[in-house]
Amino acid sequence: MSAVITIWKKELRVYAVNPTAYAFLAVFLFLSGLFFYLGITLTAEASLRVLASNLAIAELFILPMLTMRHFAEERRQGTLEMLLTSPISPFSLVIGKWLASLTLCALMFLGTGILPVILAYYGNPDWGVVTTTYLGLFLAAGAFCAAGLFSSSLLDDQLAAGLIGILLLLPFWLVSRAEALVGDDLAEKLQPFGVLAHLDSFGRGVLDSADIYYFLGMSLAFLFLTYRSLESRRWR
Amino acid sequence: MAVTQTRRRFAAGSNAFLVSVFVVAAICVGYLLVDLHRVRLDLSADQGSVLLEDTRSKLALLDREGKPVVITAFSGQRGKKESYFKDRALEDLLDELDYASQVVEVHFVDFDKDRLTAEKLGVTEYSTVVVQRGEARVDIKDRELFHHTGKGDDRHLDFLGEQAVNRAFAQLMAENKRIVYVLVGHGELDPDNHDLDGLSEVAAVLGQDDYELKRLDLVRQTDSPVPRVPDDASAVAVLRPKVQIPPLEEDLLLAYLSGGGSMLFAVDPGTPVPNLVGRLGVAIPAGRVLDKVLVFPYPDRPVPRYKSHPITKDLADDSLVTVVSDVAPVQAAVPPVEGVRSTTVLETSRDGWIDRGGEVKNGQGRFEPEIDQAGPAQMAIALDVTPDSGLVKKKAARVLVIGDSDVFTNGILAEGPGNASFALNTFRWLVGDEDRISVVGRPTSVRRLALSAEDGEQIRWLALGLGPLLIVVLGAGVWASRRGR
Numbered sequence: 001m002s003a004v005i006t007i008w009k010k011e012l013r014v015y016a017v018n019p020t021a022y023a024f025l026a027v028f029l030f031l032s033g034l035f036f037y038l039g040i041t042l043t044a045e046a047s048l049r050v051l052a053s054n055l056a057i058a059e060l061f062i063l064p065m066l067t068m069r070h071f072a073e074e075r076r077q078g079t080l081e082m083l084l085t086s087p088i089s090p091f092s093l094v095i096g097k098w099l100a101s102l103t104l105c106a107l108m109f110l111g112t113g114i115l116p117v118i119l120a121y122y123g124n125p126d127w128g129v130v131t132t133t134y135l136g137l138f139l140a141a142g143a144f145c146a147a148g149l150f151s152s153s154l155l156d157d158q159l160a161a162g163l164i165g166i167l168l169l170l171p172f173w174l175v176s177r178a179e180a181l182v183g184d185d186l187a188e189k190l191q192p193f194g195v196l197a198h199l200d201s202f203g204r205g206v207l208d209s210a211d212i213y214y215f216l217g218m219s220l221a222f223l224f225l226t227y228r229s230l231e232s233r234r235w236r
Numbered sequence: 237m238a239v240t241q242t243r244r245r246f247a248a249g250s251n252a253f254l255v256s257v258f259v260v261a262a263i264c265v266g267y268l269l270v271d272l273h274r275v276r277l278d279l280s281a282d283q284g285s286v287l288l289e290d291t292r293s294k295l296a297l298l299d300r301e302g303k304p305v306v307i308t309a310f311s312g313q314r315g316k317k318e319s320y321f322k323d324r325a326l327e328d329l330l331d332e333l334d335y336a337s338q339v340v341e342v343h344f345v346d347f348d349k350d351r352l353t354a355e356k357l358g359v360t361e362y363s364t365v366v367v368q369r370g371e372a373r374v375d376i377k378d379r380e381l382f383h384h385t386g387k388g389d390d391r392h393l394d395f396l397g398e399q400a401v402n403r404a405f406a407q408l409m410a411e412n413k414r415i416v417y418v419l420v421g422h423g424e425l426d427p428d429n430h431d432l433d434g435l436s437e438v439a440a441v442l443g444q445d446d447y448e449l450k451r452l453d454l455v456r457q458t459d460s461p462v463p464r465v466p467d468d469a470s471a472v473a474v475l476r477p478k479v480q481i482p483p484l485e486e487d488l489l490l491a492y493l494s495g496g497g498s499m500l501f502a503v504d505p506g507t508p509v510p511n512l513v514g515r516l517g518v519a520i521p522a523g524r525v526l527d528k529v530l531v532f533p534y535p536d537r538p539v540p541r542y543k544s545h546p547i548t549k550d551l552a553d554d555s556l557v558t559v560v561s562d563v564a565p566v567q568a569a570v571p572p573v574e575g576v577r578s579t580t581v582l583e584t585s586r587d588g589w590i591d592r593g594g595e596v597k598n599g600q601g602r603f604e605p606e607i608d609q610a611g612p613a614q615m616a617i618a619l620d621v622t623p624d625s626g627l628v629k630k631k632a633a634r635v636l637v638i639g640d641s642d643v644f645t646n647g648i649l650a651e652g653p654g655n656a657s658f659a660l661n662t663f664r665w666l667v668g669d670e671d672r673i674s675v676v677g678r679p680t681s682v683r684r685l686a687l688s689a690e691d692g693e694q695i696r697w698l699a700l701g702l703g704p705l706l707i708v709v710l711g712a713g714v715w716a717s718r719r720g721r
Binding site: 016017019022023025026027029030032033034036037040041042043044045046047111112114115118119122123124125126127128129131132192200201204205206207208209210213214217220221224225228231232 | 248249252255256259260263264266267270271273274275276277278279280281282285286320321328331683684685686687691692695696698699700701702703704706707708710711714715718
């Protein structure tokens with residue numbers, strides 16, 4: 001556990017001095033504000049629902065770029081071998097880096113805290129729905145960060161790792177919009193695999209065990225694949 | 237040496253691959269299991285995001301019976317105020333119904349794009365929901381799905397779709413259609429007549445709600461050795477007979493009523509009034525009802541005011557006007573007949589009166605106190621006839637007496653925005669389907685933001701500028717402090 005905390009602290013320190021992290025944070029907050037503004041002007045509703053569905057798609061592109069450096073950079077600098085031969089297990093390494101990314105995501109969402117405050121000032125939002133909306137976005141962020149870590153563990157090049165991460169996640173978004181590509185019947189069958197279908201309930205104030213499991217399962221699968229990818233370096 | 241290493245790599249690689257596939261597959265199987273046994277917790281304030289217990293139990297019943305139910309919801313008019321909320325509320329409801337049942341198939345159709353589906357189902361209005369089960373079908377209209385409540389700044393839109401679909405399920409699960417018999421043989425309005433004075437349109441409206449209008453000829457009955465109102469009658473309508481109904485037929489109608497039957501009587505000025513109406517304590521005085529508040533440019537069309545009654549409740553809420561034409565006054569007897577409770581359903585404004593002839597100016601009647609009777613004048617009265625009256629036996633009966641038959645005809649039905657609902661609600665009340673009229677369960681409210689242009693401007697700068705600015709300042713601070721070290 002202490003190894004996980006050590007890695008987590010180290011990664012947070014790196015984020016704190018990394019201008020790229022600030023740039024992504026600023027872009028994320030700008031997009032949040034934009035989606036929020038468009039949402040409330042188009043619908044005149046005291047809700048974050050329009051913001052949530054658009055922000056999830058933005059997360060899908062931003063988070064792999066934010067996590068792309070984790071293993072790719074270590075490998076490029078040659079520090080990954082050192083870490084893997086140290087007493088820190090690959091498991092602690094993966095979890096520590098994932099938790100650090102999640103902490104950054106939590107800070108990003110904290111930065112959007114002004115938006116519900118604006119809603120409360122001008123209207124009467126349903127706080128239960130606001131809470132579940134944020135929970136859904138946070139769970140999705142966890143899954144996307146795990147996918148980003150996995151792609152980062154595969155390649156030396158940061159940018160390539162980021163793009164692979166996006167490519168890995170893209171199908172989970174596209175199946176939610178598959179009607180135009182594959183016809184209504186197949187699209188309906190593919191819906192349960194899509195990210196947006198699982199965020200919908202959160203946006204209505206409903207906690208659904210299947211939706212929660214979907215995001216946790218996705219995180220778990222990618223974290224496990226990341227672990228296996230690092231492990232493979234021992235015998236490759 | 238190299239061969240051994242390659243073998244070891246291959247073994248380790250295969251093992252890693254198989255374990256990875258196994259773990260990912262196990263996670264997917266876990267998802268399928270969780271999906272089969274979902275647990276849902278609604279944290280929204282109005283608890284409106286998951287289905288009511290009653291709806292869930294009806295869905296469970298439908299699942300057990302296994303007969304497919306198809307729900308087709310049509311979108312609201314694009315660009316129209318509130319269409320976004322209406323569409324979203326309908327889509328959310330469809331999602332929930334889809335989750336909750338194996339046999340329910342849901343479709344959300346863009347009314348503007350997919351006209352073919354609308355034509356196939358005979359749907360002509362936006363935000364309509366069609367619930368089908370085999371041959372049976374129930375149409376739910378926009379006004380049954382959405383209600384405006386409150387006034388001024390507090391005015392908001394409530395969604396009552398779940399209750400409406402719930403009622404449709406109940407109706408589809410009921411084996412028999414409700415049959416309303418329309419008396420014929422005395423020059424009455426005819427449900428099979430497609431002319432302006434026919435009832436074919438109202439028959440179609442009722443048909444969509446699983447009511448069937450059938451002709452009742454008590455003289456030429458072929459399917460019964462003794463003439464009588466059939467046992468499957470949910471209500472009997474006597475709509476503007478042109479000649480007096482013979483005593484024998486009146487007795488048959490009374491026999492039906494005394495068994496707890498429901499009846500609708502519609503008369504026009506100058507047409508014969510069935511004796512049964514008088515026995516129930518309702519008089520149709522001479523003259524016609526006029527009002528200064530009228531449907532322009534028709535002087536004989538007073539705008540009826542809705543009194544508090546289940547028949548008029550949603551009409552009043554939605555401010556829908558029911559058009560009546562050439563109306564006879566309807567008055568409850570004073571003192572009332574014992575055991576008969578009368579409630580006014582429609583009446584004129586205070587400026588209305590019962591006109592008994594006299595001067596006509598520009599084709600318009602004028603109130604003359606010496607011969608006319610000052611308003612408000614009653615146009616329709618609902619009666620609850622209890623056994624205390626001696627007219628019915630054990631079961632109470634319901635009767636509506638209205639001084640206008642045109643309100644139900646093809647010619648007027650299309651002109652009045654509230655006429656179809658008035659007709660539907662009348663029969664729903666008569667047969668005791670009150671829950672189909674009244675608002676039951678919990679409506680889901682839309683939380684609106686009332687923003688001025690100035691508010692919009694402030695929000696734009698706060699939402700778009702504040703967050704990124706803070707991050708830029710924070711980043712610059714960190715950069716400066718590191719540079720200073």
